[in-house]
Amino acid sequence: MSPAPRTSPKAGRAARRRAARAQETDHGLVHRRWWTPYLFLLPGLAMVLTFSLWPFVNTVVLSLTDAQILRGGGFVGLDNYRRALGDPAFWTALTNSVLYTAVVVPALVLMPLALAVLVERKVPGIGFFRSAYYTPVIASAVVVGLMWQWLLRSDGLVNTVLVRLRVVAEPVPFLTDGTLLLVSAMIVTIWKGLGYYMVFYLAALGNVPRSLHEAAAIDGAGALRRFLHVTIPSVKPMMLLVGTLSAISALRVFTEVYILGGESGGPGGDSRTLPFLIREVGLGFAGETGYAAAISILLFLLTLVFSLLGRRLSKGDER
Structure with a gap:
């Protein structure tokens, strides 16, 4: 009886990946893109950046100027x-x-x-x-x-x-x-x-x-x-x-x-x-x-x- 043909490590890894993908597909858990979960975070992140982070940064910048209500200001440092x-x-x-x-x-x-x-x-x-x-x-x-x-x-x-x-x-x-x-x-x-x-x-x-x-x-x-x-x-x-x-x-x-x-x-x-x-x-x-x-x-x-x-x-x- 002739020995079974040996598979290369690369081919073995590819086979395991195919099997894993097939199993995930059977359970409905396949992720086609790595960035898909971040799409769900995008609306909340956009709101935080728009209504929290950007106003804070703008306030810090504004505090370094002599701005007034009716005119822009120049940089005055501290x-x-x-x-x-x-x-x-x-x-x-x-x-x-x-x-x-x-x-x-x-x-x-x-x-x-x-x-x-x-x-x-x-x-x-x-x-x-x-x-x-x-x-x-x-x-x-x-x-x-x-x-x-x-x-x-x-x-x-x-x-x-x-x-x-x-x-x-x-x-x-x-x-x-x-x-x-x-x-x-x-x-x-x-x-x-x-x-x-x-x-x-x-x-x-x-x-x-x-x-x-x-x-x-x-x-x-x-x-x-x-x-x-x-x-x-x-x-x-x-x-x-x-x-x-x-x-x-x-x-x-x-x-x-x-x-x-x-x-x-x-x-x-x-x-x-x-x-x-x-x-x-x-x-x-x-x-x-x-x-x-x-x-x-x-x-x-x-x-x-x-x-x-x-x-x-x-x-x-x-x-």
Whole structure:
């Protein structure tokens, strides 16, 4: 008997490829072009490039010019950034934004968690309370601001009640004092964000094993100790996420200050935040778009710092 003819390695590889293609064709999995999957990514990628990446690059370029609304600008390098760092209005707005974040973020991390714990229990009528707490989230920010403006003005409901009850002798200047105006805007932001972040915590609490609470209860832990030593450690990653998201939102706050304080940002502009200053500098016939773009980039860098801090804390918690 003669030995079987030997096939070359090249012919063997070709045969295996043909077999693989035949098998893929049988299962309907054949890919005729390597770039076919990328066609599905193209619409989303085009939107990101058009509405995110290109505007960001354009803002960076614009911040290096002295452009205005009605005329193009020439290249000035880092002059706009030097001007911002020497501008008292910029430092006032930066201080207000950082103070706003320092007050709002802890409140929006802790208060929605407590609210979620309260409405987590499945008791009759709890759905009504969940819906009621979430209602401010779906309301327009302008409508919410106008409502609170009506409540806090000198002849509004809050001052009327305080004066009638003789808690104060005269109306409290919630909207005409720079400090109180900023505090009022913080209250509006917290009130509107409670229901939104409550939903985050409800999802996190649903993943906490009941066995942990039962074991803690058997060991004699009360409701407060179970909350501190079981609930909080279990939802800590969600707390870090909420802290990061609320910090980014607080740094971008504009509507609350604008509705409550008007176009000037409160008396003397003392309650202006960075987004408010960007609008004020960049709009109008004399709007300095180059300078406004530079302030926008500085706000972006500040936001990036908070985002990286949240990411670092998340990684440290995972370790």
